[in-house]
Amino acid sequence: MRIRFVVAAGLSALTLLAGCGESSPEPGAASDGRVSGTITVFAAASLTESFTTIGERFEKAHPGTTVTFSFAGSSGLATQINEGAPADVFASAAPQNMTAVTSAISPVTFARNQLVIVVAKGNPKRVTGLADLAKPDLKVALCAEAVPCGAASASAIAASGVKITPVTLEQDVKAALSKVKLGEVDAALVYRTDAKAAAADVDGIEFAESAKAINDYPIAALRDAPNPAGARAFVEFVLAPEALAVLTEAGFQAP
Incomplete structure (x- = not known):
């Protein structure tokens, strides 16, 4: 009986340790793959109307999310991000401002403007x-x-x-x-x-x-994003046909 108890206790301990070793979902990601929480987007002032509409549609497509925006000149937003402002996504009105943000992950051009x-x-x-x-x-x-x-x-x-x-x-x-x-x-x-x-x-x-003087508009999730899952989901949404149609309607050109 004593031997059985030790073995059983050992197995219980291993099971407990294995459970402790399981990784929990990253911020903004549920175990079923859904995204949730607040997604903070820093975006060029010229994106105000389009991104406001896109944000509303994103929230409908992803219940449990809230998209908040900070619209301003791209250079000022880049400076804020580099100084530690808590942002998940950056959408710039020019590539040079995106390049200045060292935490930007694989920027993609999503629109052009004239x-x-x-x-x-x-x-x-x-x-x-x-x-x-x-x-x-x-x-x-x-x-x-x-x-x-x-x-x-x-x-x-x-x-x-x-x-x-x-x-x-x-x-x-x-x-x-x-x-x-x-x-x-x-x-x-x-x-x-x-x-x-x-x-x-x-x-x-x-x-x-x-x-x-046509400007390319790049977008990227940020490496230190408070909501990394939400950041990736928002970038993917902007690059999808529904959001691109909103941008086209606003007068943006395809990249």
């Missing part, structure tokens, strides 16, 4: 192209060159050979657009998608030089 000139509804200043923005009586807003819309604007302006002196340099594309909507400037260079989203308040004017 600049247009925006003016007040009805185009009271009769702007027809980039050359008009050089007129001394025209107030122009541009994005700062540190952010993707500013870098793209600088490339397009350089390609045109026109000298434009802005009255303000904004930290993201929504701020530049707002200057026109509020009547503080006569024109601004913004993305086609932003002009389309604000079509009730502004007119968008295409210009040929914008073809010299």
